[in-house]
Amino acid sequence: xxxxxxxxxxxxxxxxxSPRGIxxxxxxxxxxxxxxxxxxxxxxxxLDYNNDGLLDIxxxxxxxxxxxxxxxxxxxxxxxxxxxxxxxxxxxxTFTDVTAEAGLANAGDGNYGMGVAVGxxxxxxxxxxxxTSYGRNILYHNNGxxTFTDVTAKxxxxxxxxxxxxxxxxxxxxxxxxxxxxxxxxxxxxxxxxCGGNYHTxxxxxxxxxxxNILYHNxxxxxxxxxxxxxxxxAKKGHGLGVAFADYNGDGLTDIYVANDGMQQYLFRNNGNGxxxxxxxxxxxxxxxxxxxxxxxxVVFQxxxxxxRPDVIVTTLPRQTYPVFHNEGNGxxxxxxxxxxxxxxxxxxxxxxxGLEDFDNDGQKDLFxxxxxxxxxxxxxxxxxxxxxxxxxxxxxxxxFERANPGTAALVAGRGAAFGxxxxxxxxxxxxxxxxxxxxxxxxxxxxxxxxxxxxxxxRSNRDGLGARVQVNGQTRFATTAGSYESxxxxxxxxxxxxxxTAKVEVFWPSGSRQILKDVPADQFLExxxxxxx
Amino acid sequence: xxxxxxxxxLALQTISPEAIQHLNAGRRAESQQHFDVAVAEYRKLxxxxxxxxxxxxNLGQAFMEQHEYAAAIVPLKHALELDSSLxxxxxxxxxxxxxxxxxAEAIPHLSRVREQGALGIAQVETGQFSEAIPNLQAxxxxxxxxxxxxxxxxxxxxLLSKQSIDGLxxxxxxxxxxxxxxAENYFVLRQMAxxxxxxxxxxxxxxxxxxxxxxxxxxxxxxxxxxxxxEQFRAETKLQPGNAEAAYRLGNTLLQEGKAHExxxxxxxxxxxxxxxxETLYALGKAAALDHDDAAAEKAWRQQLEIEKDGPxxxxxxxxxxxxxxxxxxxAKTEEQMREFQKLxxxxxxxxxxxx
Numbered sequence: 001x002x003x004x005x006x007x008x009x010x011x012x013x014x015x016x017x018s019p020r021g022i023x024x025x026x027x028x029x030x031x032x033x034x035x036x037x038x039x040x041x042x043x044x045x046x047l048d049y050n051n052d053g054l055l056d057i058x059x060x061x062x063x064x065x066x067x068x069x070x071x072x073x074x075x076x077x078x079x080x081x082x083x084x085x086x087x088x089x090x091x092x093x094t095f096t097d098v099t100a101e102a103g104l105a106n107a108g109d110g111n112y113g114m115g116v117a118v119g120x121x122x123x124x125x126x127x128x129x130x131x132t133s134y135g136r137n138i139l140y141h142n143n144g145x146x147t148f149t150d151v152t153a154k155x156x157x158x159x160x161x162x163x164x165x166x167x168x169x170x171x172x173x174x175x176x177x178x179x180x181x182x183x184x185x186x187x188x189x190x191x192x193x194x195c196g197g198n199y200h201t202x203x204x205x206x207x208x209x210x211x212x213n214i215l216y217h218n219x220x221x222x223x224x225x226x227x228x229x230x231x232x233x234x235a236k237k238g239h240g241l242g243v244a245f246a247d248y249n250g251d252g253l254t255d256i257y258v259a260n261d262g263m264q265q266y267l268f269r270n271n272g273n274g275x276x277x278x279x280x281x282x283x284x285x286x287x288x289x290x291x292x293x294x295x296x297x298x299v300v301f302q303x304x305x306x307x308x309r310p311d312v313i314v315t316t317l318p319r320q321t322y323p324v325f326h327n328e329g330n331g332x333x334x335x336x337x338x339x340x341x342x343x344x345x346x347x348x349x350x351x352x353x354x355g356l357e358d359f360d361n362d363g364q365k366d367l368f369x370x371x372x373x374x375x376x377x378x379x380x381x382x383x384x385x386x387x388x389x390x391x392x393x394x395x396x397x398x399x400x401f402e403r404a405n406p407g408t409a410a411l412v413a414g415r416g417a418a419f420g421x422x423x424x425x426x427x428x429x430x431x432x433x434x435x436x437x438x439x440x441x442x443x444x445x446x447x448x449x450x451x452x453x454x455x456x457x458x459x460r461s462n463r464d465g466l467g468a469r470v471q472v473n474g475q476t477r478f479a480t481t482a483g484s485y486e487s488x489x490x491x492x493x494x495x496x497x498x499x500x501x502t503a504k505v506e507v508f509w510p511s512g513s514r515q516i517l518k519d520v521p522a523d524q525f526l527e528x529x530x531x532x533x534x
Numbered sequence: 535x536x537x538x539x540x541x542x543x544l545a546l547q548t549i550s551p552e553a554i555q556h557l558n559a560g561r562r563a564e565s566q567q568h569f570d571v572a573v574a575e576y577r578k579l580x581x582x583x584x585x586x587x588x589x590x591x592n593l594g595q596a597f598m599e600q601h602e603y604a605a606a607i608v609p610l611k612h613a614l615e616l617d618s619s620l621x622x623x624x625x626x627x628x629x630x631x632x633x634x635x636x637x638a639e640a641i642p643h644l645s646r647v648r649e650q651g652a653l654g655i656a657q658v659e660t661g662q663f664s665e666a667i668p669n670l671q672a673x674x675x676x677x678x679x680x681x682x683x684x685x686x687x688x689x690x691x692x693l694l695s696k697q698s699i700d701g702l703x704x705x706x707x708x709x710x711x712x713x714x715x716x717a718e719n720y721f722v723l724r725q726m727a728x729x730x731x732x733x734x735x736x737x738x739x740x741x742x743x744x745x746x747x748x749x750x751x752x753x754x755x756x757x758x759x760x761x762x763x764x765e766q767f768r769a770e771t772k773l774q775p776g777n778a779e780a781a782y783r784l785g786n787t788l789l790q791e792g793k794a795h796e797x798x799x800x801x802x803x804x805x806x807x808x809x810x811x812x813e814t815l816y817a818l819g820k821a822a823a824l825d826h827d828d829a830a831a832e833k834a835w836r837q838q839l840e841i842e843k844d845g846p847x848x849x850x851x852x853x854x855x856x857x858x859x860x861x862x863x864x865x866a867k868t869e870e871q872m873r874e875f876q877k878l879x880x881x882x883x884x885x886x887x888x889x890x
Contacts, residue, residue: 338824
């Protein structure tokens with residue numbers, strides 16, 4: 001039934017390709033014991049680690065799980081099958097596995113991999129990697145020579161427990177990227193359990209205690225300070241999975257949205273004094289349209305209706321539908337799932353990685369979601385639901401999303417999704433991760449519409465301008481690599497221009513400065529350097 | 535009553551003084567809930583006077599008090615052999631037999647004393663569903679919230695329905711009703727593809743059968759196939775223009791599709807056909823809000839709250855009103871509604887947990 005829906009919507013903008021050189025398989029190691037970690041990986045990042053102008057792909061692996069699990073499970077991360085992988089893109093569109101030479105092999109025994117964040121935390125012009133795990137997280141400093149160094153201990157960002165998604169952002173606008181890490185729950189082998197009676201399913205999050213997320217403040221000397229308590233972040237325990245950043249109330253400060261599983265979602269409003277206040281409920285962005293809790297997994301915090309204000313879309317479990325929290329402009333949100341058509345598209349699916357990107361370059365951001373149920377035996381409990389699901393692509397027609405052909409009818413257990421222009425043709429591509437399988441690489445066919453892709457170069461702001469608000473011909477994007485689920489996107493800001501051949505570009509830098517560029521020709525990769533002086 | 539008392543008096547005059555002492559001791563023990571002692575006393579009584587029916591009756595009753603139904607059966611049967619007119623004997627024996635799984639044997643005793651609740655249960659256990667239902671209903675009139683009676687009435691209804699459907703499927707396996715019945719079963723089991731197939735077969739045979747389109751529409755709605763659901767609900771509303779549920783389902787489907795204006799019209803029609811339905815009013819409020827008519831939305835939700843002040847739907851209405859006021863920038867009213875919402879949720883938003 002689902003296949004019929006997916007294949008009945010015409011030719012696709014996207015096509016799933018298998019570029020030579022990518023042989024990664026996401027090893028989640030499902031067991032009969034149904035350890036919850038098995039169904040939660042894994043992230044993907046699109047980054048240009050060697051600054052050669054081509055996006056490379058970093059994929060996070062799970063690990064080996066014994067059946068039953070040992071109390072001090074090492075997950076065999078030293079075994080190459082369970083390594084995270086970095087694939088360098090070559091000029092001909094093929095990829096080369098550079099994991100070992102980059103120093104990214106073996107993510108540490110005892111760490112079952114989850115997600116990845118990308119950001120240039122030391123402003124040296126090279127993107128660094130932060131890998132989250134059940135276990136210990138790792139910060140890899142990019143040495144600028146094609147290698148990375150594990151600087152976790154020095155930086156003080158190992159975290160611990162069960163980390164899921166993470167993102168770099170500059171919450172205090174001091175020009176140095178800080179780090180936010182979501183954590184799922186208090187869980188360990190000893191206290192694991194399965195649910196579902198005779199069916200043996202993964203347990204819902206409510207079966208385990210909530211835990212805190214982590215906020216690390218960048219001291220600027222290669223170390224971070226855990227400010228979770230002081231900032232108020234740790235005051236709200238939850239079941240955190242996805243995280244995304246944007247300035248929702250236009251005060252020039254980046255706010256945080258956390259997708260929580262099986263409960264209220266959190267919106268942390270930045271107070272501007274190093275503290276945050278959780279305002280999800282009072283802002284109308286915490287519960288679904290009927291006041292129900294949400295199994296929030298992935299989240300995107302971008303402006304889908306070109307009103308200049310970032311909106312929130314959260315991916316959830318079936319029967320909940322994905323809420324579309326429209327930013328009303330007065331510090332509040334309203335769920336516009338019905339108005340946007342997203343309710344119609346999400347009744348029986350489970351969403352994870354999510355992005356609002358302009359796939360057809362018509363000037364309106366479209367919706368892409370990696371899907372697949374949490375429970376690998378959900379059909380036994382509810383035959384109307386399915387573990388393997390199609391990918392969702394929905395094109396934005398003036399604020400209403402209509403299902404489109406995602407380029408494949410394959411049913412998969414989709415998880416992470418990262419967005420970026422892999423082949424630098426001005427059209428957005430996607431890489432998703434699939435449990436127990438190869439990643440899916442969705443290449444955009446491209447077309448005749450015009451586009452503009454902007455790279456920010458901060459001087460007073462952080463090096464990549466994360467947190468900047470960029471407006472192009474009435475469209476707005478918030479510069480971020482975070483969002484989706486466990487994944488990190490191309491840092492470049494892409495805008496579809498439709499039939500228009502020039503653009504007016506306005507950049508509102510985190511430092512507070514504003515730059516305007518007029519009559520910018522379309523169809524180019526534009527680097528904008530922040531003025532040294534306002 | 536007078537006759538029974540006289541008979542008992544006459545009976546007492548026939549037993550020995552020693553037996554009377556044990557009878558009285560047994561009664562005292564029973565009143566003090568010392569059932570072991572009562573059993574011992576009544577046992578002595580029956581040994582001293584084996585023709586005294588009431589002695590066996592009392593012994594059986596003492597066993598029953600201890601939930602020793604198996605032990606109670608023998609003295610109760612003996613009591614009735616001695617005196618088949620002992621009404622309490624039939625009642626107690628009926629209960630004891632039923633408790634031990636001898637439902638068929640219990641029925642004549644329970645029937646004789648018109649113990650309709652237990653009789654109905656025994657009839658359910660022996661497959662006499664149509665006979666059981668009026669007995670259980672009569673018993674429920676005396677004890678309206680008895681969980682056992684409610685359970686058995688539900689079970690009797692379900693089993694009677696199954697019996698009837700089994701008959702239908704055996705006699706007319708290719709009939710529209712047979713397909714409908716199978717479809718309903720598949721729907722309950724959430725096997726939507728099979729349910730759809732069976733409903734379509736039924737519709738092919740008898741397209742004008744009431745409720746077929748409605749039920750098929752629900753299959754599509756459950757599968758989030760909203761355009762197909764709309765088509766079926768529309769067909770049902772054409773077939774049954776006076777069916778409020780069909781109008782409600784159509785309205786709700788149009789709402790899911792974001793067709794605010796059309797949804798509103800259908801929900802208003804449903805509300806006219808069957809006023810004061812909280813579900814309809816809640817959906818009507820949502821459709822009106824979607825149609826940018828805040829005043830109508832507020833009116834519908836407030837009307838709904840007048841009908842139903844608590845429960846999940848009331849909680850949803852408070853949340854919806856809060857959203858409406860938030861959008862209008864009315865902080866005081868927003869907070870008031872959120873307080874009501876949280877009150878009905880049983881505390882703060884921290885309690886908003888859900889299982890997968």
